[in-house]
Amino acid sequence: MGGYNTLIEAISLNKSIVVYNKHFMSGNEEQSIRLKLFEKHGLLVSISNSDINEGKLITKVMDSLEKNKKNKSLLINLNGAIETTKILKNIIAKNQYISIKTIVININKLINNISKCY
Numbered sequence: 001m002g003g004y005n006t007l008i009e010a011i012s013l014n015k016s017i018v019v020y021n022k023h024f025m026s027g028n029e030e031q032s033i034r035l036k037l038f039e040k041h042g043l044l045v046s047i048s049n050s051d052i053n054e055g056k057l058i059t060k061v062m063d064s065l066e067k068n069k070k071n072k073s074l075l076i077n078l079n080g081a082i083e084t085t086k087i088l089k090n091i092i093a094k095n096q097y098i099s100i101k102t103i104v105i106n107i108n109k110l111i112n113n114i115s116k117c118y
Contacts, residue, residue: 003031007038012078016064017044042067084110 010017021035038044045064051057091106 004034007034007044008078011038011043016061016067018061018064019044019046021046021048 007017007019017038019035021032035044035046039046045060045067047057047060051060087110088103088107091103
């Protein structure tokens with residue numbers, strides 16, 4: 001399946017990833033969104049019920065191994081809290097008398113810029 005911790009650990013170790021995209025009765029949009037984004041960026045190959053047969057499954061596993069070869073140089077910064085702290089310190093340092101409203105506006109701009117990457 002596509003739990004956040006499992007995917008991040010596998011990516012940080014540069015492992016090939018094949019993920020079963022299970023559909024839950026109550027829905028699991030977060031997991032589905034994550035799988036789509038990661039697959040879009042070539043970080044994993046997802047499979048569904050229709051892929052659970054010998055021919056398709058072998059193809060998906062081979063696709064994952066091939067993508068992993070291509071992504072050897074892929075660098076993902078997994079230090080989100082540290083990087084966010086640096087950015088906020090930089091914003092505050094530039095504006096000693098900055099208001100909370102301005103900080104929130106800058107954080108929103110940062111989030112919008114990050115989301116454009118996906």
